[in-house]
Amino acid sequence: MMIKVMKETPLIVAEDKCHDPYLRCAFYGAAQTVMGVSGSCTLAHSPQGCYLLAERAFEWQNEDYTKTEILCTKLCEDEIVFGGENILTRTILDASSLKNPIMFVLSACGPEIVGDNISAVCENVSDKVHFRLLPIECAGFRGTQYDGIDIALDSILKNFALDKSKKRINSVCIIAPHANANPTWMADLTWVKNVLFEIGVDVITTLTHRTSLNEIADISAAEKSIVLSHDAGQKAATYLAKEFDVEQICHNVPLPIGLTNTRRWLTELGKTFNARHVVENLIPKGENMVVDQCRRKWIELYSISRLSTAIVADATVGIPLVRFITEDLELIPELVYLRSSKNVAGAIIENELQQLDLKPKVVYHTDVYQTRKSLVEIEPNIVIGSNIEKHAIEGLNTHYIFQLISPIQRFRMINREYFGYTGILNLLESIQNEVWDKYRSKETRYKARW
Amino acid sequence: MKSGTSIGQKKQDTKLGGKMRQIAIYGKGGIGKSTVSSNLCMALRKRGLRVMQVGCDPKRDSTRILTGGRLIPTVLETYRENLRKGRDEYAITLREIVYEGSNGVYCVESGGPEPGIGCAGRGVLTAIRILRNLGAFKTYNLDVVIYDVLGDVVCGGFAQPIRQGFAKEIYLLCSGAFMSIYAANNIAKGIRRLTQRGNTGLGGVICNSAGDQELETRVLTDFASRLGTKLIQFIPRSPVIQVCEVENKTVLEHSPDSIEAKAFQELAKNILNNDAPIIPNPIENLVELESMYRNHIMNRTNKTN
Numbered sequence: 001m002m003i004k005v006m007k008e009t010p011l012i013v014a015e016d017k018c019h020d021p022y023l024r025c026a027f028y029g030a031a032q033t034v035m036g037v038s039g040s041c042t043l044a045h046s047p048q049g050c051y052l053l054a055e056r057a058f059e060w061q062n063e064d065y066t067k068t069e070i071l072c073t074k075l076c077e078d079e080i081v082f083g084g085e086n087i088l089t090r091t092i093l094d095a096s097s098l099k100n101p102i103m104f105v106l107s108a109c110g111p112e113i114v115g116d117n118i119s120a121v122c123e124n125v126s127d128k129v130h131f132r133l134l135p136i137e138c139a140g141f142r143g144t145q146y147d148g149i150d151i152a153l154d155s156i157l158k159n160f161a162l163d164k165s166k167k168r169i170n171s172v173c174i175i176a177p178h179a180n181a182n183p184t185w186m187a188d189l190t191w192v193k194n195v196l197f198e199i200g201v202d203v204i205t206t207l208t209h210r211t212s213l214n215e216i217a218d219i220s221a222a223e224k225s226i227v228l229s230h231d232a233g234q235k236a237a238t239y240l241a242k243e244f245d246v247e248q249i250c251h252n253v254p255l256p257i258g259l260t261n262t263r264r265w266l267t268e269l270g271k272t273f274n275a276r277h278v279v280e281n282l283i284p285k286g287e288n289m290v291v292d293q294c295r296r297k298w299i300e301l302y303s304i305s306r307l308s309t310a311i312v313a314d315a316t317v318g319i320p321l322v323r324f325i326t327e328d329l330e331l332i333p334e335l336v337y338l339r340s341s342k343n344v345a346g347a348i349i350e351n352e353l354q355q356l357d358l359k360p361k362v363v364y365h366t367d368v369y370q371t372r373k374s375l376v377e378i379e380p381n382i383v384i385g386s387n388i389e390k391h392a393i394e395g396l397n398t399h400y401i402f403q404l405i406s407p408i409q410r411f412r413m414i415n416r417e418y419f420g421y422t423g424i425l426n427l428l429e430s431i432q433n434e435v436w437d438k439y440r441s442k443e444t445r446y447k448a449r450w
Numbered sequence: 451m452k453s454g455t456s457i458g459q460k461k462q463d464t465k466l467g468g469k470m471r472q473i474a475i476y477g478k479g480g481i482g483k484s485t486v487s488s489n490l491c492m493a494l495r496k497r498g499l500r501v502m503q504v505g506c507d508p509k510r511d512s513t514r515i516l517t518g519g520r521l522i523p524t525v526l527e528t529y530r531e532n533l534r535k536g537r538d539e540y541a542i543t544l545r546e547i548v549y550e551g552s553n554g555v556y557c558v559e560s561g562g563p564e565p566g567i568g569c570a571g572r573g574v575l576t577a578i579r580i581l582r583n584l585g586a587f588k589t590y591n592l593d594v595v596i597y598d599v600l601g602d603v604v605c606g607g608f609a610q611p612i613r614q615g616f617a618k619e620i621y622l623l624c625s626g627a628f629m630s631i632y633a634a635n636n637i638a639k640g641i642r643r644l645t646q647r648g649n650t651g652l653g654g655v656i657c658n659s660a661g662d663q664e665l666e667t668r669v670l671t672d673f674a675s676r677l678g679t680k681l682i683q684f685i686p687r688s689p690v691i692q693v694c695e696v697e698n699k700t701v702l703e704h705s706p707d708s709i710e711a712k713a714f715q716e717l718a719k720n721i722l723n724n725d726a727p728i729i730p731n732p733i734e735n736l737v738e739l740e741s742m743y744r745n746h747i748m749n750r751t752n753k754t755n
Contacts, residue, residue, distance in 0.1 A: 080572050081526060081562070081563055083564075115568070
């Protein structure tokens with residue numbers, strides 16, 4: 001049958017730019033967060049593709065597979081048409097023999113679109129199972145993985161944090177250590193815990209990494225909170241401050257990456273916990289160790305001095321890197337591309353750039369497409385980023401790519417921190433290796449590996 | 451065979467030279483789509499064509515007056531029952547989901563989830579896909595398939611009969627009430643979006659009168675011409691149609707000699723003769739639509755004075 005067009009109809013032109021996101025969805029962020037609760041069971045109320053995200057989240061938290069369970073309702077078309085509440089009920093009841101103390105029920109996009117009420121299902125079956133149930137509505141379309149972390153932290157705090165009127169002196173809770181693109185972020189958390197131990201501060205709760213339900217219940221007993229991310233966790237800190245009078249500290253300074261940032265961060269800790277004398281010992285000890293190591297190991301970074309540099313990273317690592325590469329490595333930041341766009345992070349970086357008198361191009365919530373476009377336009381000499389940028393600079397006149405941000409194409413057997421003084425050495429080591437790699441052709445590098 | 455009973459698979463020659471017409475009726479909720487569709491099916495059947503009505507609505511009441519008031523089992527209900535028994539969609543047979551209504555009109559109801567849960571749009575798509583996979587249209591050698599689609603184009607799911615290329619001609623049903631024209635215009639926007647991608651088009655506008663024949667004819671003729679199409683048929687408002695609804699019969703069976711029956715016969719003839727569906731040009735601006743409607747109201751008022 002012929003179709004006649006009576007009048008000229010306007011063409012539908014897609015005005016949206018191409019999007020190629022760095023970040024995964026809110027479901028993944030929520031899964032990362034709940035996997036950090038020790039011995040938990042996570043039930044993905046989702047099709048099986050999202051289950052894979054839950055598995056990736058499990059890997060990110062480096063959880064104990066003998067104690068952690070991941071289940072999935074494996075939704076198919078039938079559940080989209082008729083709703084998936086029945087299959088969710090069945091799955092929870094089938095899992096009733098599990099010994100886990102808590103089951104987190106995470107809903108993905110499909111069931112939320114068709115209106116599955118996971119809260120009602122959890123409430124209905126709660127007396128038939130011996131573990132606690134916490135439904136978390138974290139469909140991927142609710143935002144990025146950082147939004148998912150905030151959603152999950154919010155649910156966890158509202159349901160498990162108990163109001164302890166008595167505060168423990170010199171105590172702290174650590175928030176969102178896992179919202180950090182250091183591929184081995186657990187080392188950063190360990191460094192922070194060690195420092196707190198040295199200055200006599202007790203870590204009551206970590207939200208979340210190997211955290212027990214009892215620790216979460218005790219969180220309100222903490223005097224202070226520290227958010228270990230510029231990308232997520234701020235909402236949880238604000239909630240704790242408002243509900244339980246847990247004061248947030250170190251929130252206006254970049255995280256401790258590089259000499260100055262570490263010094264500032266430690267100084268603020270010392271001031272808060274009245275431990276200046278301890279911190280005043282830690283700082284020179286750490287700084288001398290870095291200088292001594294650099295002298296002994298003949299670090300050769302003079303060849304990259306004063307080269308134009310692009311930082312493409314999450315805000316957690318990217319913001320402190322600006323000062324680190326400017327002051328410690330004498331590089332010139334020309335592009336700062338951050339994967340997220342939180343207001344707090346924006347204020348910190350603007351303050352940093354003002355203090356350093358730098359005017360690089362700063363882009364928040366960047367994606368791969370935007371990054372590549374800017375890299376083509378500016379062609380910086382150095383890019384500090386991930387394996388994604390390694391491919392993005394193909395064909396450009398960019399001399400070096402330093403892979404520091406997840407995902408990296410480097411095998412790490414041991415967790416390496418970026419925070420603190422050993423963190424500086426870890427960063428320098430990675431950068432030095434990448435510089436040397438530059439003098440080996442692709443072919444040689446390939447042969448050397450295989 | 452009695453109304454509302456399941457039928458076997460038969461083969462007959464088609465009357466439209468092998469070309470099956472697939473028609474979708476869209477319009478505002480409560481405008482009379484099911485009534486018009488059922489009567490249209492009956493009128494087409496009376497012309498000797500093999501006709502199927504597919505109700506695309508979880509309420510499953512589209513084919514009610516063709517089946518003597520019986521609510522037939524739906525495709526999704528049957529599908530679900532099979533799933534419960536551990537079978538898949540291929541275990542369904544046409545016998546279970548296609549019912550012969552009065553005068554041999556084939557009736558299918560897609561069905562859907564319970565209110566407040568699941569995705570009805572996806573359900574309609576699944577039901578239509580099952581029909582297609584079972585080869586229903588070829589098996590019954592149909593001349594015309596009429597999709598009676600739920601209410602407005604409420605989401606992408608309800609556009610599936612068009613999107614999947616099942617419905618080739620779309621008819622907008624509206625009365626002279628402003629909101630029904632507004633809804634029809636919105637549906638036309640959806641049709642424009644979908645027709646640009648496939649071999650589908652708007653067949654025309656059908657008026658199911660709310661009582662003001664003169665105004666409705668003028669407004670809807672104007673509206674149809676702005677869309678780039680024409681007013682295909684005027685169905686008068688009549689107690690006869692309401693009586694037929696209550697008696698669970700089509701007008702052509704209950705009052706075959708009535709003006710209303712003639713209107714449906716005329717509608718069937720006009721649709722069969724209409725071979726030029728178009729890509730519509732809906733009115734983009736609500737103010738323009740209001741102004742068009744206001745002009746017709748004012749003209750009538752002036753004439754009356």
